[in-house]
Amino acid sequence: MSEPPLPPPNQPVSPPESQPPNPPERAPALLRTKADLAAARPDLPAPVVLVPTMGALHAGHRALLRSARAAAGPSGSVIVSIFVNPLQFRPGEDLDRYPRTLDDDLAMCAQEGVRAVFAPSAAEMYPGGPPQVTVDPGPAGQGFEGEFRPGFFGGVLTVVLKLFHLVRPDVAVFGEKDAQQLALVRRLVADTNLGLAIEAVPIVRDPDGLATSSRNRYLSAADRELALTLPRALRAGQARAAAEDAAGDAPSAVAALAAAREVLRGEPALAVDYVAVVDPRTFGPPGPGPALIVAAVTAGGTRLIDNVPVVLPAGQNTERDFLDAADH
Numbered sequence: 001m002s003e004p005p006l007p008p009p010n011q012p013v014s015p016p017e018s019q020p021p022n023p024p025e026r027a028p029a030l031l032r033t034k035a036d037l038a039a040a041r042p043d044l045p046a047p048v049v050l051v052p053t054m055g056a057l058h059a060g061h062r063a064l065l066r067s068a069r070a071a072a073g074p075s076g077s078v079i080v081s082i083f084v085n086p087l088q089f090r091p092g093e094d095l096d097r098y099p100r101t102l103d104d105d106l107a108m109c110a111q112e113g114v115r116a117v118f119a120p121s122a123a124e125m126y127p128g129g130p131p132q133v134t135v136d137p138g139p140a141g142q143g144f145e146g147e148f149r150p151g152f153f154g155g156v157l158t159v160v161l162k163l164f165h166l167v168r169p170d171v172a173v174f175g176e177k178d179a180q181q182l183a184l185v186r187r188l189v190a191d192t193n194l195g196l197a198i199e200a201v202p203i204v205r206d207p208d209g210l211a212t213s214s215r216n217r218y219l220s221a222a223d224r225e226l227a228l229t230l231p232r233a234l235r236a237g238q239a240r241a242a243a244e245d246a247a248g249d250a251p252s253a254v255a256a257l258a259a260a261r262e263v264l265r266g267e268p269a270l271a272v273d274y275v276a277v278v279d280p281r282t283f284g285p286p287g288p289g290p291a292l293i294v295a296a297v298t299a300g301g302t303r304l305i306d307n308v309p310v311v312l313p314a315g316q317n318t319e320r321d322f323l324d325a326a327d328h
């Protein structure tokens with residue numbers, strides 16, 4: 001076979017027709033049981049990077065998959081878990097109608113180079129019914145989501161711990177969208193010496209500013225308009241802090257919060273559970289340095305959470321500011 005002629009210098013080189021620029025997508029192995037996982041685990045090349053999800057994958061999950069792929073490096077492997085965990089839903093929440101889109105999820109996983117998907121049933125994860133021994137999230141899990149969804153973080157951390165034991169990953173990847181969950185997973189790993197690295201991925205938003213979420217598909221067009229007040233309020237808080245900083249004033253948690261509240265108050269149809277400025281590690285009072293404005297609202301029956309980062313200077317914020325902030 002003769003070699004194709006070399007292109008002239010400085011011309012773009014297109015790959016030969018027979019070789020696509022990207023390797024062909026390979027369907028991930030679908031593991032339905034703990035036994036399937038145990039059988040497949042020895043063949044997963046290290047480092048093994050886990051992305052825990054509840055499925056109905058969207059652009060936010062895709063960013064996690066890409067981060068995981070990068071963390072795994074050229075020779076490591078990414079495994080995604082898809083499990084709608086009944087332990088973290090209360091009666092009356094959306095467990096039964098939570099979107100389940102396994103075929104589409106597998107297609108996204110194939111596109112992003114995922115090696116295996118662990119998608120067990122509830123009976124497989126909790127064969128004896130709800131577990132008797134569960135994880136206590138501790139003080140960082142008491143407020144905010146912990147207050148408005150009692151039992152939620154106990155359910156989340158219990159299933160995350162089970163997944164860590166079953167998969168034994170070197171790295172696990174979580175999104176900053178669920179900032180309190182991320183803080184608690186980091187604490188779980190530190191406090192129980194799990195010995196894996198946790199990687200965080202910034203929030204992915206749709207072009208209109210709404211953070212992508214599996215639950216966004218519940219929103220009607222009118223609900224979505226209403227829901228956009230949430231990121232708008234958070235941006236207003238962030239902008240107030242930045243404006244104070246630019247004016248040479250020390251940005252304060254109270255001023256940032258007031259700006260966010262003002263926007264939320266302008267939309268009385270939006271039910272606000274909380275809006276507050278917190279320390280991203282403890283979900284307690286923010287110190288000097290990185291902080292988060294966090295909020296949870298319900299738009300037309302769909303509950304949404306979101307957050308944005310702000311940086312607070314030393315000596316400006318007190319425990320009292322936080323108490324004001326957490327007041328809702």
Ligand code: AMP
Nearest residue numbers: 053054055060174175177178203204212
């Ligand atoms: P879920 O399937 O909703 O339990 O989410 C699985 C993981 O994806 C969690 O670590 C979430 O924080 C993360 N995630 C969900 N939505 C987003 C988003 N819009 N941006 C970044 N991460 C996200």
